[in-house]
Every structure is written in C-alpha cells, then in structure tokens.
Amino acid sequence: MQIIRYPEKNTWEQLLKRPAFDTRELEYTVSAILGDVKENGDAALRRYTAQFDKVTLEEIAVTAEEFEAANAVLDESLKTAIRTAATNIETFHRAQVEPVTMLETMPGVQCWRKPVGIEKVGLYIPGGTAPLFSTILMLAIPARLAGCSEIVLCTPPGKNGAVHPAVLWAARYTGITQVFKTGGVQAIGAMAYGTESVPKVYKIFGPGNQYVTCAKQLVNSAGVAIDMPAGPSEVAVFADDSCVPAFVAADLLSQAEHGADSQVLLVTTSKTVIAAVEQEVAAQLALLPRKELAVKALDNSKLVLVNDRDEAMDMLNAYAPEHLIMACENDEALATRVVNAGSVFLGNYSPESAGDYASGTNHTLPTNGYATAYSGVSVDSFVKKITFQRLSREGLQALAPAIEAMAAAEGLEAHRNAVSIRIKNL
C-alpha cells in the first residue's frame, strides 16, 4: 500500500486515477463470437461451451429435475441466509415501486407517468470458483417487483456440466424458471439475439470479466440496453480517530480479495489511523485464502492523509467511489455532502459486506468513476416510465395559444395545424 501525505490538490487527478480498462482490443474476438451466436444459435452455444467450459451439453436449458436436485443438496443454513437477504432486498426495493400520480397541469390537461416493467430481461451470472448467487437476488428481486414478464438467466456450467446448486436455488426462490447453461460472450450474444433455446431480451444485466463487459458494450451499441458500463470493483473509506482500525482493515481487504484489479482507497485525517490500519491489514491478510489476489490489489491501493474533513469530502467526491464507508464522527451530517458515490456505509458497524449480501440495498453499483452520472441497479432499472396525457376540449383550448405560438416560432406549421384544426372544430 502506498502512503500519501497531504497531497496538493493539483496532484489529485493523478492520485485518484483508475487503471485504464479498455476493452477495444478484445473487440475483434468478441465480435466474432457474437456474430457466430447470432448466425448459428444453439449450435454455436454448444460449441463454445465445449471449448471454454469443457462440457458437452445435452440440454442448454436447466431442467426441472436439476432444480429439484439443487434443492435437495443445498445446505439448509444457506437457504435460511438467502431467505433473510431476499426479504431485506425485497423490502428495500419494494419502496422504489412508483405509484401512478395523476396530475392536472392546467384545467383539462391531465398528465401522468406509469412505470411498466421491461417485458424481457436477461441476467448474466458468471461461473468460476465463487458462484455469485447473491447477484441473482440483486437482479431478480427488482425485476420481479418491476413486473418484468420474462426473466432469463444465463450462467456457465461447471466442469461436471451442472450449475452450482446455490445459483439454481436462488434463481428458483426468486421466481426464475428459465436458466440456461451458457456463459461468457456467447451468453450475452444468446440473450441479445435469441437462439432456439434462449429467448431474445431487451435489456441485459449482470457482472462479468472483460470479455463479457466488451460483449455487453457491443450489443448495447447495436441497440440492446444494458444495466451500466462496468469496471473493477472498488471501495473508499473515510476514517477519523473514532474508527476501529481492525474494522477498516477488514473492509479494505474484503474489497481487495475480489481481484488483482480491485481498487482500495483510505482517506483519513489521522496519522495514527494510517499506521494502525497498515499493521492490521498485514495481520489479517496472512489468514486469507484469497491472499494472492488481495496482495496484488493492495499494491495499487492508497492510504491518503488529508488536512481536514472538508478536504476528505472533496477528494472522495472527486474519486466517485462505488462503495464509500464513513467510519467517523457525525457521519450522517458529513454524509449529506456526498455527491458522487454508488452506495454509502455509515459508522463502525456497517461493513460493505452487509450491503453486498443482505441489508437490502443493491450491490450492482457504478464503478470506475461512473458514480458521477450513473445510479446502482434498482427497480428503476427494470421499468420504462411511460407518460400519458388526455386533454379535454377546454384543456386544449386553454393550451392552444401557447402550442401554436411555439410551433410557429420553431417553423413547424403542421405541428401548429394539429392544434388549429381541432380548435376550429370545437
């Protein structure tokens, strides 16, 4: 970890820079796979699954028997944990479901906005060593609350040809019945274009490696919506002398274990905190199974000493972290000054892990500085908000002079006439 003391403001940009995450060099490879899936459908999916996942698939769709087997084998305590998390996530996201409010902007001019679920959405869940069943809760629960009528999930099979039971159980628990054993670029292509097995969707959600990210960007340019642009996961912590250095160290490490490219930043007003956190990180790191990954991430991480809370907030807003932990006095007052962040964790007993899994907030969040302009996933991400209006004769009559004057001034005579012809007929 690099320690930086009282950096001048003109050095911040360099200091807070993320490593470049440019997927353009992958575009050629990724485009070829997407094109192949578009043209050859299931046959291409089977071919890539054999090549990348070393599995010869019978059925691409997960069968009812496989869901049952997952249910039979999954540990009861994990089911209980998933149920608890799902309940909290549902409680938090249900409050985001927007009612329809009928407004009369002028007498006789009724306008309203109605959230309508995106009909067909696709969720991508990566495979690999850590089965990210928690992400299913974070995507499927808001999708269901939004009223999406078709929810498709793609995930690569393990070497035994099966999907991890926790993934299948979480999918079924959240009401997903269409799970397909296909991963990587080919899964994104399957959901973007549709194949014999996998339905085409209008919006694709979920994390993935650089190839998946590149595939999502490419299908997005071609007209399929995606949740948000992606980058490596990151946490920033603001801590003062009221923090518990062991807790801060644990939070930094929980981010660092995600991968070598994870970003970890501590901003503090206290010299003693820096020293204590550094010592705690070393002690806790030694015990971690994913130590090697964490060490690499820590090489790029920074502990920054600043003059005061104002400077800390300026720096954190300039960084725009995905996760921001505030382990400090009067945290709630200071948190009102957060402008750029994905999700904020206040106090000594709100670790990022709480939001990652079970407190109720969503863990699909903007990385890479995108928190300046993007929100995390919410029910909003799964709906279109359609506006409606109905004008009575009187309403149109009252509004006509304004519309006619503006249309005429914009040189759009037919726009004006669409009003004038109605007024003439009143």
Added chain:
Amino acid sequence: MQIIRYPEKNTWEQLLKRPAFDTRELEYTVSAILGDVKENGDAALRRYTAQFDKVTLEEIAVTAEEFEAANAVLDESLKTAIRTAATNIETFHRAQVEPVTMLETMPGVQCWRKPVGIEKVGLYIPGGTAPLFSTILMLAIPARLAGCSEIVLCTPPGKNGAVHPAVLWAARYTGITQVFKTGGVQAIGAMAYGTESVPKVYKIFGPGNQYVTCAKQLVNSAGVAIDMPAGPSEVAVFADDSCVPAFVAADLLSQAEHGADSQVLLVTTSKTVIAAVEQEVAAQLALLPRKELAVKALDNSKLVLVNDRDEAMDMLNAYAPEHLIMACENDEALATRVVNAGSVFLGNYSPESAGDYASGTNHTLPTNGYATAYSGVSVDSFVKKITFQRLSREGLQALAPAIEAMAAAEGLEAHRNAVSIRIKNL
C-alpha cells in the same frame, strides 16, 4: 402512403421495421473532430465554427449583452407561450422529485436512497432553420429540479454569429447562464472533454443529426453518460370509427414534417378511416410549407388495417413507438395495455403537439424501438440515486449469520471476516 390490409402476424416484423440507422460509417470523421477538440480546445471550436457555420467567433460564450439583446427583441406573445409551457413542464416534472424514505429492513438495519443531482450536465440544442427552444425547457427544467449545479448549453451560431433570441431567452428563463456558440460534433467534444471556455460535463443531453448522434455514442463508449440512443422521430396512431380523420391526418403530418426519415404509422380497425385519413392527408399536405420533407416521410409511412383492438395493441406494442396517439373508444381502458411506447396521447383532443410543447410531459423520448427498454427524459435522467445504510450493533448482530453464510458459500472469506471481526468485538 402504403395501405396494408389484415397483415399476417408473421409479416409484422418486416412491416414494422425501421430503416437502418447506422452511424458507424461516420465514425472516422467524427472521431477525428472529437480528437481535435480534445487536443486543441477552443482553437478547434473556432476552426470548426468557421468551417461549418461560416462564422468567425470573438467570444465562444454568449455574453450578458447578448442575453439582454435577445430579451429586447423577442416577441412578447412568444415569451408568454414559453412561460405557460414552462409552468406546465415544471408542474409535471416536480412530481418526479423523489423524497428520501428511511427504511428499517430489519431492526437496527437502516437503509435509504437519496437522489442527488448530477453535478455537471451539458445540453445540446441544434441550430438550423427551426430553433428548438422548446427542447431547452424539456432539458433545463428537470435538470434544475434535480439539483444539477452546473448546466452548460451548446448551440451553433447562425450566419450572423448570433444565437436565435428564442433559444437565449428560453435558456435564461430556465436559469441557464452558460451558453456556448458551438455546434455539431465539436460541441459534443467540448462538453465531453472540456475546453478553455466550455466546462467538461458528466452527462450530455439533446437531439442532433447523425453526426451529433455518432459523437454522443463515441463519447459514451469513452465514459461520458448520454440521455439515450437516438433515431428518427416517429408517431403511431390507433384510430377507430370514433376518431376524426382530419385530426388523425394532421397528427400524421405533424410527424412527417420533421424530416424525410420520420416514421408515421396508422393502425385502424376501420376501412372507412383509412380512406378518409388518406384523403385528409392529401388535402392538408398541400398547404404545408415543409411539404417536400413531409412527402418523403409519407412515402415510407403505412396505414394498416387490422381485425380488432387486440391485434392493434399487439402490433403497436411490437412497434414500440416514440409517440402513440389513441383516438378510439374507451381509450383509457385500452391504454392500460400499452407496454412499449414513449408517450401516449388519449382521445381526439390530445395531439402530439400538446406534449411536444406545452402540456407538461417531456418530448425527449425513446425512438427506433428503444421504448422497449428506455424511458423518456425525466428528473430521473438528471440524478444519481445513492443508497445509504447504517447498521447498529444489534442490527449487524442480527444480520451477521446471513452475511457470513453467504460470503463463505461464495468463497469470499475477507467479506465474511469484515462481519466476524466486528461481532467478536461487540
């Protein structure tokens, strides 16, 4: 206009297809201009303004004197019209401002979501013959309601070196003070990268030609957020025998006059409506100043006769129109079945022009079938919704078993430890 009678469902996809709108062939030209602006800032803006707008700029920023001159010259009746429209737009959009709701998902687990305005946003307003001052209202009013602290507007100057007075007046009326005389690709580059005069922004909004659309796509891939992907404007009308064919014809023409690539679709259950609308279009077209553009758009437009209301709704949802006018009996009941549309206009006295200018709804809407997954511009478009959480010791203790079980099952030991280390210290 093509008349299509009772098309088989398997022909719909072809029937409803939009013309391809591929900006990739422009990428080389557009990239070069963007790169030039990034490197050379104001000097590049001046050069392109001289080249494309035939104007040698003294100041790129509009001066206080220019705002005053616009105020002095603008017609009072147009100011009144703009004020009326702005009031309705503000009323409708103010209802979209989301309150912060504090939730306790479990005892001791407080979670909330707070909308925070995107700090820096850029609005692009095209120049050309029709000065789109109405779009300023549609973008600046929600931006201000959202709490965006810096709102920048770029628009090309006319041949006299000045910006149209209605544009300047609408900008100042909606609280925008930073207006820059630069248009096209160079304006998008200026807002994406910043120049000596033009501040860099985090999100760019507004319509434009294919070059502007391509520029927005390119800066979006490079990390700047944009309002939505763009395509030619379009309207679909559903009409039955209760409609007034002259009104329907006026609505179709008001869309057709936008440009040769505008899309116009009438779906009806009535043979007589088709004949009557066709006749009315011919009669009204003859009187329009933008007749030539409208004729070209009408060449691609379709009048479709369907069997019943169910089939009509299925077809309209498959088309996913930007604007949908429903001139039919029991329109409100039928409108509950709209799944894919940008904005819906109900009854015989709700022309699209009403929403284009003054009823209160936003006119920046998803085209090109994007209404399947995208919403129109709203206050949502100008905020990030940041989540916050605070767990008490008791809250963390209650939640700990769920977090620990899930983190362990995902193989993320440091995530588990961030909780365990706190529980041990309680």
